[in-house]
Amino acid sequence: SPPNSTSGDSHGSAATPHIALFPSAGMGHLVPFTRLAVALSTGHSCDVSLVTALPTVSSAESVHIAALFAAFPALQRLDLCLAALEDASAEFFRGADPFYVRYEALRRATPLLLAPLLAGASALVADIALASVAIPVARELRVPCYVFFTASATMLSFKAYFPTYLDAHGAGVSAIGDVDVPGVYRIPSSSVPQALHDPDNIFTGQFVANGRALAEADGLLVNAFDAMEPEAVAALRGGSVVAGLPPVYAVGPLMPLNLRETEEAAKEQGNNYMAWLDAQPPRSVVYVSFGSRKALAKDQIRELAAGLEACGHRFLWVVKGAVVDRDDAGELVDLLGDGFLRRVEGRGVVTKSWVEQGEVLRHPAVGLFVSHCGWNSVTEAAASGVPVLAWPRFADQRVNARVVARSGLGTWVERWSWEGEEEAVVGAEEIAGQVVAAMGDEAVAEKVASVREAAARAVADGGTSHRSLAEFVRRCQGGT
Numbered sequence: 001s002p003p004n005s006t007s008g009d010s011h012g013s014a015a016t017p018h019i020a021l022f023p024s025a026g027m028g029h030l031v032p033f034t035r036l037a038v039a040l041s042t043g044h045s046c047d048v049s050l051v052t053a054l055p056t057v058s059s060a061e062s063v064h065i066a067a068l069f070a071a072f073p074a075l076q077r078l079d080l081c082l083a084a085l086e087d088a089s090a091e092f093f094r095g096a097d098p099f100y101v102r103y104e105a106l107r108r109a110t111p112l113l114l115a116p117l118l119a120g121a122s123a124l125v126a127d128i129a130l131a132s133v134a135i136p137v138a139r140e141l142r143v144p145c146y147v148f149f150t151a152s153a154t155m156l157s158f159k160a161y162f163p164t165y166l167d168a169h170g171a172g173v174s175a176i177g178d179v180d181v182p183g184v185y186r187i188p189s190s191s192v193p194q195a196l197h198d199p200d201n202i203f204t205g206q207f208v209a210n211g212r213a214l215a216e217a218d219g220l221l222v223n224a225f226d227a228m229e230p231e232a233v234a235a236l237r238g239g240s241v242v243a244g245l246p247p248v249y250a251v252g253p254l255m256p257l258n259l260r261e262t263e264e265a266a267k268e269q270g271n272n273y274m275a276w277l278d279a280q281p282p283r284s285v286v287y288v289s290f291g292s293r294k295a296l297a298k299d300q301i302r303e304l305a306a307g308l309e310a311c312g313h314r315f316l317w318v319v320k321g322a323v324v325d326r327d328d329a330g331e332l333v334d335l336l337g338d339g340f341l342r343r344v345e346g347r348g349v350v351t352k353s354w355v356e357q358g359e360v361l362r363h364p365a366v367g368l369f370v371s372h373c374g375w376n377s378v379t380e381a382a383a384s385g386v387p388v389l390a391w392p393r394f395a396d397q398r399v400n401a402r403v404v405a406r407s408g409l410g411t412w413v414e415r416w417s418w419e420g421e422e423e424a425v426v427g428a429e430e431i432a433g434q435v436v437a438a439m440g441d442e443a444v445a446e447k448v449a450s451v452r453e454a455a456a457r458a459v460a461d462g463g464t465s466h467r468s469l470a471e472f473v474r475r476c477q478g479g480t
């Protein structure tokens with residue numbers, strides 16, 4: 001029987017808290033929520049339910065959800081059917097980022113549809129993107145509401161401070177300058193998420209509303225750990241970012257789950273990258289991925305291909321040709337040319353499919369991660385001790401790249417462009433040069449090993465993140 005079956009009819013009792021988790025859209029949000037769900041359920045014996053908004057935006061999300069509930073039957077699934085609202089908002093926000101449109105649809109649905117899902121819950125953990133709409137629903141029901149911030153602690157400090165910055169610079173400010181987060185450090189204007197420079201972007205309205213709502217939450221969870229972002233964690237807790245924030249629980253890096261059938265799917269497609277990795281020497285492979293929700297421009301993909309070919313190292317490259325995976329019907333040869341694929345055969349593996357990145361990064365053959373620095377990717381690199389060559393593209397990724405460079409997890413070539421900048425394409429030679437330098441960098445390798453040790457200490461019994469999560473569970477039990 002499932003480990004939590006003894007508490008079967010005692011949802012919400014003082015002994016076993018029942019925690020409802022409410023993620024928003026995209027793998028970057030779903031993945032850390034599912035890790036949190038399992039940490040609470042198997043690690044801390046809580047009853048856990050997960051709200052799943054359907055249909056999902058990407059097929060990666062629906063595969064992940066199915067695999068999660070198959071592997072962890074103790075988790076309770078709460079489906080939230082969004083089809084009608086989604087259609088209406090898609091029409092309204094034609095052309096906008098589909099994941100941001102989904103945030104908006106979820107935000108509009110929350111006041112109508114969330115309450116029934118909280119029956120018997122002793123606490124709600126809402127995604128940051130839903131904070132300002134979920135907190136009032138929970139409050140009305142007298143259910144404590146925590147907010148899970150799925151990005152870095154540094155980004156959380158920026159988000160918490162940003163409304164104050166706007167208030168000080170006048171309403172409707174459209175030129176966002178450098179943002180000096182009190183107690184943390186200065187985030188240059190060029191690192192501020194692109195959307196925030198446009199007050200009319202749907203993301204901007206959400207971001208500011210959620211930032212203002214943080215103080216209303218009962219606590220903030222973040223998938224980060226004290227030793228990697230000491231300034232941000234201390235400043236958030238010490239009240240220097242903004243006054244009045246609730247307790248901050250830094251509980252990361254949350255551990256990747258081994259969800260098997262994606263591997264099965266990969267094998268079916270004849271794309272057995274794990275077997276290929278097994279055959280490569282230690283630390284010899286450059287792993288290249290820009291995350292789950294963005295595609296590089298076609299000419300940038302070509303330069304990157306030429307750069308990987310020129311660098312001379314082995315590589316595993318996950319290529320995305322579209323923002324939403326369902327739309328990504330193109331063939332690799334069309335993107336890259338068949339000459340390239342033939343020339344690198346044996347030395348490089350290129351795939352358009354999903355790979356189990358947590359496992360890839362733990363593989364001893366991997367020696368470098370060329371990453372967009374989505375925060376989940378950064379936490380996975382830290383936990384497995386793989387140096388990062390940061391190439392942020394969008395949103396919070398430059399803030400995260402700064403964390404990578406400061407913490408010693410890797411290097412960031414700050415002049416490399418990101419979305420929306422002129423001179424956008426980074427050339428093949430430049431890419432090859434940086435990859436070669438990073439692969440040979442012993443000083444970075446040493447620092448990365450110490451980041452990995454600090455991450456392991458944080459989540460071990462008695463570590464800062466382990467204690468934070470236990471403390472959060474105690475509060476959900478109604479303790480103090």
Ligand code: UDP
Pocket residue numbers: 026027028029031289290291292293294318353354355356357358373374375376377378380
């Ligand atoms: N991921 C994966 N396989 C892929 C692409 C992504 O396992 O082929 C995972 C990755 O390990 C991470 C998440 O999807 O856990 C993506 O989140 P991240 O914050 O790194 O970036 P985003 O996709 O949100 O930009």
Ligand code: UDP
Pocket residue numbers: 026028029099103128129130149150151152155159193206207210293374375395396
């Ligand atoms: N985010 C946020 N407020 C929101 C929506 C998102 O702070 O209202 C965070 C989100 O967790 C992410 C960052 O801001 O870390 C950028 O969000 P985006 O959705 O663009 O990135 P992704 O979801 O791909 O990680």
